[in-house]
Amino acid sequence: MKKLIIASTSTIHGSGYLEYILEHLACFFKDCKTITFIPYARPSGISHNEYTEKARQVFQKINKSVIGLHEYDSPAEAIKKAEAIFTGGGNTFVLLNQLYKNNLIDPLRNVIENGTPYLGTSAGSNICGLTINTTNDMPIVYPPSFKALSVVPFNINPHYLDPYPNNKHMGETRETRIKEFHNFNTQPVIGLREGNWIEVNGNEVILKGKELTRVFEYCKAPYELEPETSINKLK
Template identity: 60%
Template sequence: MKKLIIASTSTLHGGAYLEYLLPTLEVHFKDCKSLLFVPYARPGGISHDDYTKRVAETFATINISVKGLHEFDNPEQAVADAEAIFTGGGNTFLLVTQLYQNNVMTAIKKAVENGTPYLGSSAGSNITGLTMQTTNDMPIIYPPSFNTLGLVPFNLNPHYLDPIEGSTHMGETRETRINEFHKINPQPVLGLREGSWLEVHGDKITLKGDLQARLFRQGKEAEELETGTDLSDLK
């Protein structure tokens, strides 16, 4: 049975890394003693080793040991063997490029569909959707494809940001950008504000956290979803 936590962000303002999610993760990973970390997105350009170390420190507090995917000679096999998988945030273009280059995009999809519990934050959440095309990131590298894991049948926009009241900046708002996406792409886009996450158990998808999420569908007005909303039929 599929089992995913798809989080908007790893960190809330003023909080420690994954702090707000730890009680949820203790339950989510309760049968796991080890976790495979995918450090490819490299936030701020941090090294794979340093990123993995940061994550290992956090998971040590709930008694889970962490190894980075970059430490394995055969990444595909490492994914197949993993007890649990966590893909961290950073740059989605870099993440997707490296998932393809290391031949693990399909391997992760298969593992999670077969029941390996998965955690994604930010870029690691973005890739659980159909495509990475509603990322906020800069295209710092050219990926072989924009197609991603498709573990949920829609797209995600993590770190969803409401228009800033009184702003005089003329760049597009997040909503404008997603509307441009819908001029040429049909799938729904779920804007997850920082502090929200999706819980996927088999075919059941539920909005969690204290906040509303914003749902965009092609040709329809955007709508606010209350926490607890069942999204199992969204596609």
């Protein structure tokens, strides 16, 4: 039975790393002692060691150990044996490229489908969708494919932003970009505002957080859904 938290972000304004969701994570990871951390997205270019240490420090607060995937001799075997997995944010293209490079797409998908608890934030959430084509990141590397884990039947746009009144920026909004995506693709896109997440328990897919979530479906007007709304039938 799948068990996922797919979060827009690791840090909300005025809060420390994962602080806004940490109490919830203590319950989510209650049956595991060690979390395997995938640091491949490397926010701001930090090293795998630096990123893993950041995750390690925060999970100590809920008495969980963290081991970086890069610390194992065989990343694929580490994924297969992991009690739980956390993939942090950063650059989605860098993350996906490294997963393909290490032949981890299928192992990661398989353990998630078989019930290994999975937490993703930002880039780590992007890879849960069908493709990464709705990420906000710059394509600074070129992965072999934009196809992602497909453990949920839609795409995700973390850090979704609404148009800001009187903003001097005259370029495209997130909504405009997603509408451009739907000129060429038909899968739904979930616009996750900061502090929101998607929780998956088996066949149940529920929106969580305090803000409304914006949903984009092919050939439909965008609409808003309240927290605790089921999106099981969104395909």
